[in-house]
Amino acid sequence: MSIEADVKTRGKREETKANNRQAILDAARRVFAELGxxxxxxxxxxxxxxxxxxxxxxxxxxxxxxxxxxxDDTALRVRPRLRAERIRAATFEEFIAGTFRTFFDFVKNDQTSLATMRRNPELQRMRIDTPEVIAGFEELRADLETAIRNGVMPDTDADLLMAAMVGVAFEVANHMISRSDVSAQDAAEFATALFLGGVHALPKRKRPKAT
Amino acid sequence: MSIEADVKTRGKREETKANNRQAILDAARRVFAELGxxxxxxxxxxxxxxxxxxxxxxxxxxxxxxxxxxxDDTALRVRPRLRAERIRAATFEEFIAGTFRTFFDFVKNDQTSLATMRRNPELQRMRIDTPEVIAGFEELRADLETAIRNGVMPDTDADLLMAAMVGVAFEVANHMISRSDVSAQDAAEFATALFLGGVHALPKRKRPKAT
DNA sequence: CCCATTCGTGACGCCGCGTCAACTTTTGGT
DNA sequence: ACCAAAAGTTGACGCGGCGTCACGAATGGG
Structure with missing residues (x-):
């Protein structure tokens, strides 16, 4: 029924076109994960x-x-969540904390697309920024500019601040993924503390030595 | 004379071997820069x-x-400088400031290997970590551990702190390269202020609007 | 001076690339 | 219901890069 409805509304051509495209994307996800x-x-x-x-x-x-x-698909899934979190924020503490928390949660729960294909057998590691990912960065920068204009964020170079947040987010996320003892909350608390108060404010390490 | 000496000490075989290897590396640098x-x-x-x-x-x-x-060649050139800067540091302010300053200075002055091949026509941007680069990260982590043990650095997760420093360093460096209004000193001051005092401590933006 | 060893050479078979003419399916008009 | 045009699929093809290997040249030791 739903297929027939699709066929009626979109026509067979549009239908197979969408199916073929999706089949290629699905196959690619599988093959990328398997071969790198x-x-x-x-x-x-x-x-x-x-x-x-x-x-x-x-x-x-x-x-x-x-x-x-x-x-780009992944970027378009996470960007609205990040956006919503930042718009909801009344203080810049909430702005920072909400952004990091949402990002690390997403990475933890979406290992398929982000983490799986980060695994590159031949070369050590690589990061590729696609247009929609970059658009997400620009979005963050724009929100930072707005926050600065509204007086909730100190007046500083929004582009560099964006870069710093992005750099910390991706690099810490990588370590979070490869380590078993770092939860999304741990990562978010660490990054947030760093941005709010610098190294002085960082949370104490969980298990200093043992015991 | 020096060539003859080389030939005498190393033999012709070793000589052409070194020459060939270097010829390939030189050619590769040129071709990577030209074609991506x-x-x-x-x-x-x-x-x-x-x-x-x-x-x-x-x-x-x-x-x-x-x-x-x-x-790896590039990594082996910059690592000793970073190492020396961190060992010289008496306080953790110096540790952070010296590391960032040295890194950004190096990136600015070594556009040949780092920036030139960042020019990647086909893909937007990518980062590849080779063994010696990763060894440099581990070195930083080890130095952070030492600083923590010596009491000059707050007791926190050294691995995450290393990741945060690396993330900020590379991401801010990228923006520094593509922007004309960010000097190595600007980048270093920004990153250092962020790590020492968080967003509150960040330097004010240079030209707020115009005037 | 000669032989063993090392190393440079380029042709070879294999495979992935992107194209394109032939073929199949769908569509819209009658 | 039919048909011609449009849209889309197919796989064979030529091209070029890949990594190998048998050959020959250069080197060094005896």
Whole structure:
């Protein structure tokens, strides 16, 4: 019924188009996770579907573009949450804390797209920023500018502050993922304390030595 | 004379071996800068030398390994300077300030390897951590642990603190490179103030509006 | 001076790339 | 219900990069 409805409203062409695109994206996610991004070829992706090689190029120009689509998808899922958190914030303490908490929670619960494909067998590690990811950064910068104009945030270079937040967020998230003793809350508290009060304000380490 | 001396002490074999290796590395630097890392092929690199294609594989397994050698080279140049700065530090203010200042200065003055190959036409931006780079991170972590044990640094999670410093350093450095109005000193002061006192302590923005 | 060893060479087979002409399916008009 | 045009799929093809390997040249030891 719902399929028939889709067919009626969108037509068979639109339907298979959407299906094929999704099939490629799904296959790519699987193959990237299995072989690693660098080792994956367009042929690997298309072989993991029941489509022909030529069809791939009706939807994407390269594996890079597929990866970008996956990353952009993730970015578009998390950005509204971050945005909402920052808009809700009345003080800049809430602004910082809400942003970090939301981000680390998301990373913890979305290992599929963010963490799985960070695993790069051939090279040590790499980070790729796609357009929607960068747009998310710009969004943060704009919100910081607004906060500064409203007087809730000290008047400083919003672009550098954005860069610092982004740098801490991604780097700490990586360590959070590879370590088993750091929860999303731990990471958020650490990053928030750093930005609110500097090193002096950082939380004490959990287990100093043992005992 | 010096060449003859080299030949006498090392023999012709060792000599051409070193020369070939260096020729490949030099060619790679040029080609990476011109075509971008992703678009470069092993063939491109070897064509930029007067060697045959097979010879490449006597020295490196892939272009990734060449890139790694170049990155490691850079890492090994900057690490001693960072190390010295941190050892000299008596207070943790000096520890933080010295580390950031040295790092940003280095990035500004070493655009050849760091910035030139950051020029990546095909993909937006990416970061690749090679073994010696990672070893530099571990070195920082170890120094942070030592500072904590000596009581000059608050007792906190040294691994997360290292991650935060690394994240801020690289991300702010990227913005410093692409912006014309941020000097190495500006970047260092910003990062240092953030770590010493949090957002409250950040320097005021230079040109707020105009006047 | 000669032989063993090391190393440079480039042709080779393999495979992934992106294209394109032929073919199939869908659509809209009658 | 039919059909022609449009849209989309297919896989074979030419191209070029990959890593290898048998060959020959250069080197060094005896």
């Amino acid at each position: 991004y660098g080792a994956t070829t367009v042929r690997d992706i298309i072989r993991a579907t029941d489509l022909a090689s030529g069809t791939f190029y009706n939807y994407f120009k390269s594996k890079e573009e597929v990866f970008q689509a996956l990353q | 890392y992703g678009a470069t092929t092993v063939r491109d690199i070897i064509r930029a030398t007067d060697l045959a294609s097979g010879t490449f594989y006597n020295y490196f397994k892939s272009k990734e390994e060449v890139f790694q050698a170049l990155q």
